[in-house]
Amino acid sequence: MATLLNSNMAALKTESQTRIRLAKLSDARQMALLSRLEIEDGLGWSWTPDRIRAEIRASTSVVLAAVEGRRLTGFALMRIESASAHLCLLAVAKGWRRRGLARRLLITLSQLCQGRRCTQIRLEVRRSNLEARALYRASGFRLVASIPGYYENKEAAAVMALDLPHVLGRENQPVAPAFCA
Numbered sequence: 001m002a003t004l005l006n007s008n009m010a011a012l013k014t015e016s017q018t019r020i021r022l023a024k025l026s027d028a029r030q031m032a033l034l035s036r037l038e039i040e041d042g043l044g045w046s047w048t049p050d051r052i053r054a055e056i057r058a059s060t061s062v063v064l065a066a067v068e069g070r071r072l073t074g075f076a077l078m079r080i081e082s083a084s085a086h087l088c089l090l091a092v093a094k095g096w097r098r099r100g101l102a103r104r105l106l107i108t109l110s111q112l113c114q115g116r117r118c119t120q121i122r123l124e125v126r127r128s129n130l131e132a133r134a135l136y137r138a139s140g141f142r143l144v145a146s147i148p149g150y151y152e153n154k155e156a157a158a159v160m161a162l163d164l165p166h167v168l169g170r171e172n173q174p175v176a177p178a179f180c181a
Contacts, residue, residue: 018073018101020108023063028052030072031065031089038091043152047089052077055088062112066092066101076105078113078121085113087123090132106139110164119164124150124157136160 023031028049035047055061055077066074074092078085087109092102113121125132127146137143141160150157 018066018068018096018099020064020066020104023052023056023065023075023077025053025056027063027065027072027075028056031063031075031077031091034072034075034091034093035089038093039089043154047077055079062109064105064108066096066105068096074101074105076109078109080113080116080118083117083119085109085118085121087121090123102135103139106135110162114164121162121164123160125160126151127156127158133158133160136162 031052032045032047032049035052036045040046052063056063058079060079060081062076062078062080064076065072072093073096075089076087076091077089078087090102090105092105110121121141122144123136123141124147125136127133137160139162141162143158144161145159147157147159149155
């Protein structure tokens, strides 16, 4: 599957030449640091390099890396459990935001989910992260719940869900790309 994914992903480049591929174990340190800076700011460090390496190895996880040259510009980490998926992490480095990279990561994940017969993607996001919540809303996610104190009893989480087969950016088209089979 990795070979098929990488060959199909080669066509998914932005004008800045950022490409999306399956994460490698060697990406874990950069992903953990980006998570620490962009997601876990003000919290304890939960998503350490070892924890991310474990997710890359797990058959129930999909970890994508967005790279430009050798630099990690963003990533997404999702667990797939039967008919549903849980988006655990999605981060884009500050210098690469507002270029459609987060949306491309979400599109790729939703296509992978549909290839695995998932019917929904769920996630938690800080209630105060208005930029991320707007991205998810614009991508078809809806608010389904709020969890007070979810982030170390410091901040509430907004729980959001995307019902599939809605594929971001590809409505009314075949949903399962070749690399999902």
